Amino acid sequence: MQRSILLAASLAALLSVPALADNPRPEGLAPLGPPPIPADNPMSAAKVELGKLLFFDPILSGNYAMPCSACHLPDAGWAVQDKISFGYPGTTHWRNSQTIVNAAYYGKLFWAGSSKSLESQARSAARGAVAGNGEDDMMEARLAFVPLYRDLFAEVFGDDWPKINHAYMAIAAFQRTLVQPDTPFDDYMRGDDAALTDQQKRGLELFAGKAGCIACHNGPLLSDQQYHNLGVPPYDGWDDDPLAQITFRFELYAKGSTEVLYRHTKDDPGAYFRAKDKQHMGKFRTPSLRYTAYTYPYMHNGMLESLKDVVEFYNAGGGENEFAATKSPVIKPLGLSDSEVDDLVAFLESLSGEEILIEEPDLPEMEPLPTLQN
């Protein structure tokens, strides 16, 4: 139901012809179209339904208690409204939980772009030691003990027994329905001059002009999907939270560090871990600005509390962290007045539509396995 509404909305977006507008729309921005669907994981209603169940089902975690939705809570912006994400029990995470909404449009997932698809992102999250801490063979074995999953995996994927990779594909398909292409901004970009307030229009002009946000926050997603260091200060929990200190060192260790890096780094090296290239130290993927009304706090470590804090951060020319050598040269003091800051914040608010809430599914349970199945 949710999906059909969203698909209808995106279809309407595609077909609508921008009416003659009073203001020219800034180049480099665009309304959001339908999400890309990978050829090897086509959508179907049954697959989305299965993915929705699995998204909420703790069966896909080590302790049968940490579903995707544990850290991507629908009523918390499909994220966690705290600086960093909840970790697996006995741990804490080290980065801010990103919203699922519009995740379908990213070419790479996670803050440092370490997953190439939603499918592989789901797998990494289910298995990560400070996330789901599950093991593929065990999770796959459990799925076979749920009669409904046996039926649905057979129907959707033709599986004799549920395959764990198909679970990740179904979850990705469900996530591709959690899109929002009909914000006030989208309506405005499609020609509805009344969709933005005057203040928001002034904010948009600043966004594309004086404030220069558009340099990185561009395209329909308002993200260049590139990696930048803005000088966001390090997560402050590392100063005094033992669990956070444990996870920080674990991540340095697990992601592959030299002895020097492991001993001396005190901040998240971000995209460095992908190619182990020092010029990527402290860089994170430009996030979409969509749905941000619900996804506070902000930045890869949640160190900025409100959208206004974010705008003021940029107005001051970004911040400082230990990766000064890689800080983006684009980030300079902006000289925005207080009212301009407010205008920009007002525009950012136009990038969020209604809160996307769904009725969480009733979850099936494992049952004894009858003999001579299949």
Next chain:
Amino acid sequence: MRLHQLVLATALVAAGSSSVQAEPVPPIDVETALAELGKRMFYDTRLSGDTSLACATCHQPELAFTDGLPLAAAYTGAGHFRNTPTLANVGHRSAWMHDGRLGTNLNDVAREMITETYLMNMDMRVMQERMKQDPVYVAMFKKAGMSEPSNGGARKALMAFMHTIASRGAPYDDGSLSAAAERGQNLFEGKAGCVACHSGPRFTDDKPHNTGVPDNPEIWADPFRHSAFVTYAKFMGVENYMNLREDLGAYVRTHEPETARRFLTPTLRELTFTGPYMHNGVFDTLEEVVDFYNAGGGEDPLKDPRLKPLNLVPSEKADLIAFLTALSGESFDTEAFVWTQDDYDYAPIENWRQVTN
């Protein structure tokens, strides 16, 4: 051969002495500081992924490091399909796990227990960093000659602690067997033939045998146990693992059909603490175990041909049990084997930005 042994045993009994000189389990040299570190770790739930289980959750000192259950507990969201074995004299074993699939050393056994998804489900990299966050561990690793907590050091320490778990004070070792127990020992080594597999100071040949132990249907009735079994069978490369409804034992490491349902001979030391018995806990009492062997074991086409009905009369069965009971010594629920301080805590690392990780 059998007849010859019997004759010899009878002769020795007639001479008024025990048939075989009591053989105590020899001690293993350990580094005290390392074993002490291992002892603290053994009781620390932070060695499991969600901090819910310690080694001692299933290996409880007051039960000779077993748990009193037919089938072991397991990690949160899983169930086990085997009985918890005792750790008494575990350092002398030459193979571990009921199927014998670990044949190296206790360092590897510790790693397997800690990291296995249905056991402690611990990413040892997280475990290392947890230990580094606990000042008591930092000090204990130093005292044990290691610069800082590490996974390798942790496993060495657990191995050292397990090497300290030695039986002591059993009537068998003290030479204080009752008359019934002495008669039982003669049966054990003679008519009942137990010694064929239960040999040596630990009363085991450490080899797998098929004795026809009946299936424990609880494994297949409980989807949490059964799904853990599927995970295991799949990992071990057992074909048709989804339709399997039997524990194939040593087959998982040989994949040779004749080895199906063979399980390692368990030690008979500390039996009074370690029920229920057999690899799947199907027998609650030693009486049931003795009845099982008296009947020639269970029904299995691959059963060891040496298992035949023993024709023991009730008094002989009682004597045999008296002997088996005399192989149990003092409880391990003592300061030497238990970490008694409630000091498991993390401390923030002060001045975090200035110190090295």
